[in-house]
Amino acid sequence: xxxxRTYTWNDPRELDKLGRGMDGLEFTRHLLDAxxxxxxxxxxxxxxxxxxxxxxxxxxVGEIGExxxxxxxxxxxxxxxxxxxxxxxxxxxxxxxxxxGYTTLDLTVHYLRPxxxxxxxxxxxxxxxxxxxxxxxANAELRDSADRLLAHATSSCMVFDQP
Amino acid sequence: xxxxRTYTWNDPRELDKLGRGMDGLEFTRHLLDAxxxxxxxxxxxxxxxxxxxxxxxxxxVGEIGExxxxxxxxxxxxxxxxxxxxxxxxxxxxxxxxxxGYTTLDLTVHYLRPxxxxxxxxxxxxxxxxxxxxxxxANAELRDSADRLLAHATSSCMVFDQP
Amino acid sequence: xxxxRTYTWNDPRELDKLGRGMDGLEFTRHLLDAxxxxxxxxxxxxxxxxxxxxxxxxxxVGEIGExxxxxxxxxxxxxxxxxxxxxxxxxxxxxxxxxxGYTTLDLTVHYLRPxxxxxxxxxxxxxxxxxxxxxxxANAELRDSADRLLAHATSSCMVFDQP
Amino acid sequence: xxxxRTYTWNDPRELDKLGRGMDGLEFTRHLLDAxxxxxxxxxxxxxxxxxxxxxxxxxxVGEIGExxxxxxxxxxxxxxxxxxxxxxxxxxxxxxxxxxGYTTLDLTVHYLRPxxxxxxxxxxxxxxxxxxxxxxxANAELRDSADRLLAHATSSCMVFDQP
Numbered sequence: 001x002x003x004x005r006t007y008t009w010n011d012p013r014e015l016d017k018l019g020r021g022m023d024g025l026e027f028t029r030h031l032l033d034a035x036x037x038x039x040x041x042x043x044x045x046x047x048x049x050x051x052x053x054x055x056x057x058x059x060x061v062g063e064i065g066e067x068x069x070x071x072x073x074x075x076x077x078x079x080x081x082x083x084x085x086x087x088x089x090x091x092x093x094x095x096x097x098x099x100x101g102y103t104t105l106d107l108t109v110h111y112l113r114p115x116x117x118x119x120x121x122x123x124x125x126x127x128x129x130x131x132x133x134x135x136x137x138a139n140a141e142l143r144d145s146a147d148r149l150l151a152h153a154t155s156s157c158m159v160f161d162q163p
Numbered sequence: 164x165x166x167x168r169t170y171t172w173n174d175p176r177e178l179d180k181l182g183r184g185m186d187g188l189e190f191t192r193h194l195l196d197a198x199x200x201x202x203x204x205x206x207x208x209x210x211x212x213x214x215x216x217x218x219x220x221x222x223x224v225g226e227i228g229e230x231x232x233x234x235x236x237x238x239x240x241x242x243x244x245x246x247x248x249x250x251x252x253x254x255x256x257x258x259x260x261x262x263x264g265y266t267t268l269d270l271t272v273h274y275l276r277p278x279x280x281x282x283x284x285x286x287x288x289x290x291x292x293x294x295x296x297x298x299x300x301a302n303a304e305l306r307d308s309a310d311r312l313l314a315h316a317t318s319s320c321m322v323f324d325q326p
Numbered sequence: 327x328x329x330x331r332t333y334t335w336n337d338p339r340e341l342d343k344l345g346r347g348m349d350g351l352e353f354t355r356h357l358l359d360a361x362x363x364x365x366x367x368x369x370x371x372x373x374x375x376x377x378x379x380x381x382x383x384x385x386x387v388g389e390i391g392e393x394x395x396x397x398x399x400x401x402x403x404x405x406x407x408x409x410x411x412x413x414x415x416x417x418x419x420x421x422x423x424x425x426x427g428y429t430t431l432d433l434t435v436h437y438l439r440p441x442x443x444x445x446x447x448x449x450x451x452x453x454x455x456x457x458x459x460x461x462x463x464a465n466a467e468l469r470d471s472a473d474r475l476l477a478h479a480t481s482s483c484m485v486f487d488q489p
Numbered sequence: 490x491x492x493x494r495t496y497t498w499n500d501p502r503e504l505d506k507l508g509r510g511m512d513g514l515e516f517t518r519h520l521l522d523a524x525x526x527x528x529x530x531x532x533x534x535x536x537x538x539x540x541x542x543x544x545x546x547x548x549x550v551g552e553i554g555e556x557x558x559x560x561x562x563x564x565x566x567x568x569x570x571x572x573x574x575x576x577x578x579x580x581x582x583x584x585x586x587x588x589x590g591y592t593t594l595d596l597t598v599h600y601l602r603p604x605x606x607x608x609x610x611x612x613x614x615x616x617x618x619x620x621x622x623x624x625x626x627a628n629a630e631l632r633d634s635a636d637r638l639l640a641h642a643t644s645s646c647m648v649f650d651q652p
Binding site: 006 | 209242
Binding site for chain 3: 490491492493494495496497498499500501502504505508516520527529530531533534535555556557558559560561562564565566567568570571572574575578582590592593594595596597598599600603
């Protein structure tokens with residue numbers, strides 16, 4: 001039986017333009033406060049949103065649904081990777097001043113427990129471990145509502161002056 | 164300005180049930196031949212499909228669109244991770260006999276070039292590097308239409324008898 | 327000018343035999359208490375030793391010297407990898423009962439600061455993040471005497487009944 | 490029973506000084522041709538040497554011995570990490586012009602088969618996968634004399650103008 005889903009998002013160029021005038025912490029807080037309005041497209045597509053923002057630490061909440069399934073009966077590993085990458089990257093973002101950009105260099109994910117529609121809401125907690133001059137290292141944990149660790153990631157980002 | 168997208172997928176439990184009666188190569192070829200019918204939910208959500216399947220090697224094609232953007236003006240890193248995880252995992256899947264399952268243990272992604280809506284279609288090529296008794300190692304490359312490497316991944320899977 | 331170094335170690339088969347009669351925590355504590363006598367060969371070759379052992383957490387101390395240099399004026403990246411792998415693996419070892427073995431599946435190292443002979447003693451702190459039935463995930467930090475993070479690793483191990 | 494080993498190496502500052510006047514390919518070839526004289530300290534400590542050098546690809550040969558053992562009856566995982574890091578890093582080194590340095594950002598190792606003193610000589614083959622303006626990605630394979638894959642690594646390096 002086929003299922004249908006309809007969803008909306010906002011022009012990501014407007015978000016990007018807005019972000020260039022703010023430092024990363026201010027911008028990420030703006031996205032948090034804007035709620036649905038501030039949702040980046042991928043967050044609407046997958047189904048996650050910012051829940052907590054402070055300097056060096058960001059929490060996302062993901063809503064697990066059948067639209068995220070792989071063909072072997074569970075949520076696709078790319079979903080955990082997306083939430084973890086987002087949490088780690090956003091945590092790094094909160095440490096960059098205005099006029100400075102960042103880009104993810106690498107992401108390493110370890111999968112610990114299967115995720116299914118029964119898992120319910122999940123939280124991805126991203127934390128900066130080290131903020132160097134040109135790179136930053138962060139980790140991220142994906143946890144279920146019983147606080148069990150579902151997946152874990154480390155990620156490094158490059159930090160650079162924006163053109 | 165808000166955008167809206169509507170899409171459909173099929174009950175993933177039917178795919179999973181079907182898969183348990185086939186070996187992994189047969190099942191992955193079935194998904195390829197079934198086209199839209201065989202699309203797993205996440206493939207409809209993100210926008211990718213199987214393009215080539217042989218033992219130990221699988222190619223996916225992804226359609227990049229604005230629905231995959233992050234708030235800093237490019238495609239979210241989780242999208243490359245999803246395509247690479249799928250390609251690597253599917254390549255491993257083609258090596259497992261009927262009654263044997265697999266699950267991803269880890270995924271390491273390196274991001275080499277930004278992906279934008281202008282990138283057009285991308286290909287993810289997954290290849291098994293080593294097939295041990297209990298684990299398998301695969302890599303995957305994400306390439307644009309000019310065959311430039313956009314991102315690269317290695318992934319290991321655990322192989323186990325299905326309950 | 328050529329330098330010469332002479333060092334000693336003990337038959338590793340004796341250590342291995344001893345370890346098979348103990349659980350992992352008991353064995354790792356035995357190695358700590360035995361001091362020079364309990365040094366595994368690689369620890370003598372590189373120059374590190376156990377400093378703290380508890381269930382799920384192990385600290386190693388490494389002595390940095392010129393014998394660890396690469397040809398571009400600093401300590402070779404393999405040295406940090408060795409200390410981090412040892413710390414993470416030993417932390418996992420403290421969680422396995424007698425008759426159960428473990429082996430490292432993967433190790434991901436991020437290098438944050440160069441290490442030179444001036445760095446002095448370094449500490450590698452390994453901590454178990456998750457202990458599943460068949461796998462365990464640990465991280466490890468390499469820190470200098472001023473507690474600055476020099477390198478960081480995550481590692482997963484497979485846990486299995488010994489033959 | 491205690492074993493003793495004595496070995497020698499050369500002042501690494503002389504190698505580093507020499508390297509700064511050459512491009513990376515020239516320097517790595519110089520180290521190959523110099524044989525024992527060109528051995529970096531870590532290569533003497535662990536026991537490996539350059540065997541093949543071309544632009545973007547380097548092969549090392551390692552001599553496995555008891556001095557590399559961990560306390561659980563096999564070669565320590567740090568040894569494979571050291572050989573793989575060296576092969577990947579040296580391959581990147583062959584792509585940098587004079588006056589330009591490189592440093593390893595990250596290393597991900599997958600362990601596929603145990604290595605023991607019976608393994609004999611091993612080869613580490615490093616290959617550059619992508620050479621960007623500021624970073625380079627390489628992989629490395631560790632193979633035994635029967636060409637079986639023992640371990641596999643990917644590594645990214647940062648490339649920068651030397652001070």
